[in-house]
Amino acid sequence: MWTLPIFLVGTMIALAIPLGFYVARTMDGRAHLPGWLSWIEQRIDTGPQNWKQYAVAMLIWNVVAFVVGFAILTLQPYLPLNPDHKGMLSPTTVFNTLCSFLSNTNLQHYSGEVHLSYFSQLFVICWKQFHTPAIGLAALGAITRGLRGDAHMGNFYVDLWRATTYVLLPIAVVLAILLMACGMPMTLDGNFAVTTLDPGAMGSDEAGTALPQTIARGPVAAIVAIKQLGTNGGGFFGPNSTHPFENPSDWSNVLENISIMLLPMAVVVMFGRMLGNLRHAAVIFGVMLVFYAAFLGWAVYFDSTQGNPGLVAHAEREFTIDDPAAAGGRRDVPLPAVAGLPVDQALGNHEGKELRFGTSAGPTWAASTTCTSNGSVNAMHDSLNPLAGLAPLAGMWLNCIFGGVGVGLINLLIYLIVAVFLAGLMVGRTPEYLCKKVEAREMKLAMLALLVHPLMILGPTGLFAALDWGAKSLNNPGPHGFSEILYEFSSASANNGSGFEGLADTYGFNDNAAPAPYAVHWDIACGLVMVVCRFVPIIAPLAFAGSLAMKKRTTLTAGTLRTDNVTFGCVLFGTVVLVGALLFLPAAVLGPVAEHLGPLPFGR
């Protein structure tokens, strides 16, 4: 039960630390390069940039990426590498998909093997899965340079090149080869038709001939490798890493789960190394690790060791509710008889799991994929026990427990600034971070970045929950349905991309005769949320770092708030818990907690 998660976390840490040192060297341009690579690098370098130029370069790059991606996806039927003749996608699906992959979210309102050609998969999905984590890494590199007081923030294009070519590409190639060794397909051949053993298994055509089974395949290993590494999570297949081609064996499961955390962990080490303050990075790493372990432990405990609360007897057999129609204005509502069924749940909750990986692999992955902004899944999150489902939600709400490549740590910095501000005041000094005074302008930027996330989760969730847009898109009524809406916007806002699923949000091909009724609403709302929540929390901290870089360095004295000891670790931990809890507690209560405590099944 606990062996797998402990083994995985241990391996992640052991691999991430040396990788972090390597990434730091690379981003600082200190890595030894073959001559031709440095030649290319020199061609790319447009010179040092301040934070504004850096942000503008990043935005220009993203606009270009959006336009190119838009062209490829809309022209899908006319482009090569389309052996299965995928048709025209609906406009909102294209919009949503581009926002999703541009923002490193990789929320999929489509199903890869059904809706996309290999060309789209390789030149939109795969390409963006490389460049979005590279942008995250570049942004963090620039912010780190600002925080350590460099004269300029680096060059965006050089950073992008270094992150892609020296960091992501080599690791992805190695991982893809290992995954292929585990049995993952890597081909440009079209779908494979097989004759089923049971001749009628796939039905038969009008003439009575048994239909063959169509098995989707494609350049899976290439896409899955970077999907896992770059906190992307946009799978080749709709079911993501539950699909046997996307996660063929125990070993592939281990490799993929480790790769989720590898870079998010490594960038913390990189941050410390670039700052020349490994102790500070160690405190951050420690705080993140405590959260990760807690969420992981929480998810595994409530899912793999506890039964479904709906199937065990509730403490309360009935409850009373206001009902003006009843006598006395109140009436008793008995709990449905299903509670207390003689179901043996000693092995925990098996629903929605790939049991070939064992019972704890699902919740372990669920915690990993949502603490980081990965979003790939190897189990159905919709089927997690209600409280176990709270762990992925909370991971996305905080969105800074290692988080997305680069951006996770940037998000943590926002909480850290709040912590520094309050703790700094409490030691009787103007708050300082890394020997730079934190003043009104910095707080304005930090609070702006902090504000966006709850606004973009709670606002649309409330809107969709109250309207038919959400209420009529749900597979499940009651608190679970609410969780489905909440999860979707949490995932979009956290740029995570995992789906609780259970939502009818797919439009698909443009000629789809019966699309989900509110797919357009979901596509547009999620698309906007993803883009806003990608760029505001990158640009505001860039400005923040740019502003700190300009400031005079103060000296460390015994009266200065230290950010590299256990006390500060506790402050940081407390701030993240407190702020996170205050923002999302009501939503958590209405979703998972209400479901856990309430009656099941929640049918009409």
Next chain:
Amino acid sequence: MSQVLTPQPPRSTPVATQLKEARRASRQSGLFEPQLLKTALWQSLVMLRPDIQWKNPVMFVVEVGTVLTLVYTVARFLGYSAHVSASYLVALDFWLIMTLLFANFASSLAEARGKAQADALRKTRRDTPARRLPEYQELEVTYGQRALVEVAKGWRIDEIMSSQLREGDFVLVEAGEFIPSDGEIVEGVASIDESAITGESAPVIREAGGDRSGVTGGTRVLSDRVVIRVTAGAGKSFLDKMIALVEGAIRQRTPNEIALSIVLAAFTLIFLIVTAALWPMALHAENYMQGYLGTDAPIKGLGTDVPTLVALLVCLIPTTIGALLAAIGIAGMDRALRANIIAKSGKAVEVAGDIDTLLLDKTGTITMGNRRASQFIPLDQYTPVEVARLSALASVADQTPEGKSIVELYRLMSHGSAAVAGAGSTSSGDGLYVPESAKFIPFSATTRMSGVDLPDGHRIRKGAPDAVVRFVESQQGKVPEDLLEQVHKVSAKGATALVVAEGNRVAGLAVLEDVLKPGMKDRFQRLRQMGLRTVMITGDNALTARAIASEAGVDDFLAEATPEAKLSYIRKEQAEGKLVAMMGDGTNDAPALAQADVGVAMNSGTQAAKEAGNMVDLDSDPTKLIEVVEIGKQLLMTRGSLTTFSIANDVAKYFAIVPALFAGTLPWLKSFDVMKLHSPTSAILSAVIFNAIVIPLLIPIALKGVRYRPVGADALLRRNLLVWGLGGVVVPFIGIKVIDLVLTTLNLIA
């Protein structure tokens, strides 16, 4: 250092008495003096005006919410939204208004306290007659320092009122008159009663030239007469500035206060989002519960009740700190004022908390003002007692503390019971007989010696080694070989050696030692723990300075300090990213005071020094710097601690309110109600009441400040986190439960 004339009968003016009374009253009776309370209560009502509340986003949101709730209450009485009881809504209104009033009360009380002090000061700012010398300027050129004499001969004097004075005017002030305006003495010496400003009844000496020439309008000349150049025109005097400052008329929000306001506004916005989004979420829950239960009538819980959501919002937004923020800032200035420090801006007080390096003058701060004789070292064939006697003889006429201390020490050594003979005395008995015909040689800066020529031809001298050596050699005397060695030994210990000579023979050394002020060593240790570096500034040579520095335990010293050396030391520290505070009084300190991040000028100092610094210490007490730093730190700490407390409070409020919101919709959330509160409405009211009454309960802390302990940042943080962070989480659980119990026991709630 101001020189204090003793003994003097306490000559307090009625104004000074009043002021002192006011001070004592505000110190002792503390915060809730009836008169202040009355003013503050009235002011709290006035401050409900939206245009005033607008300046404080947190409280403005509360006000808008209150108005919204009032509208709903009226609607309820007109028969709309009948699913909540009218009494609940009225109670909610009442406590929301109380929240606003408490917040207003906190800031108006702080302001009233400042105003009370300002009023006391204003009483000293009377329009006094002034005697202007219109021709003085020319005369100064023509006759130099003899104007006073000329005035006496009947020169033209304009009798005007002080309000008519302009900067640059010259006025004559005589004993018993009030000084009409701030200025500098250009001629004469006078003892002045400054008690109106400092509250200190002992008069001080102010004189032309030098660093003690500054006088303040409203103080009174006790003796002699002086000519003063007016440095501040009517309405711009020091007192005027001070009054305006304490009245808050020119109180601007400080940088840190602005940063904190941004954080508070952002948290308010965030909780506005949380609460606003809760309404549709609750509606969703009500809809599916209606479907689940199959009822026809819609299910209505408190979750979609707007006044209840307003209550939740008010509980969540940081009202505690929002209400107290202004009061904390005013109280910080007030605390400085109570310590007799006038900060020219609130920013200066705030910056004081960030100070890394303190430049302290040795004399008066680290050591007692004067050096004292500690031993006599004989040379040649003299005995210690002989050296002592010779030194004492040379010092009999010397009225300086050093001279007196030599005589005292000699008396101790010779077990002398008889009185020491003064100048012209004929009494004897302890070998200090000085005949009337003896000639005393006073100390002068050129000779750097003093002494006595006895009628029997004995010429006794004491003074700086090189001067005395020259004196001895000029009489063909021989200088002992070990003289220099002994002198070095003495200075290496941080003491000063005076060489004593009798005729052409060197008798020995009188050793003068700096006496460390008691407790300074501990104080520096504490400062070090606070993270402050102390630097001793002295005119002594490096050897002496090092010895005293190490004895006192300061971190560094600046020996033979010139104004330029001070300035460059400050610049060097600042280049390393440190913030420097220093205290000074002289005109030549002005550049350094201006350069320092916190420059505290002594009130006794020159106008130039006072203009250059950003604070003025009315007591002219060099150890004030340390208090200044503590006041600054306390100000910031109080802000941080109360913010943390305010936000930490929200946890308990959630546990009270969230189950209550959904009690009618999702009743099984009852197990979330860990406090087991009586009913949904009592839970919400208890939370709102707690939120309101915590404001007045914390007013004393806001005004007095969180106690500062001179320990390292880490220990301080741990302590404050425990008290205000953890306390902030735990206290409301208890408080809300208690209020709920009270409400139910008294049957105030259904």
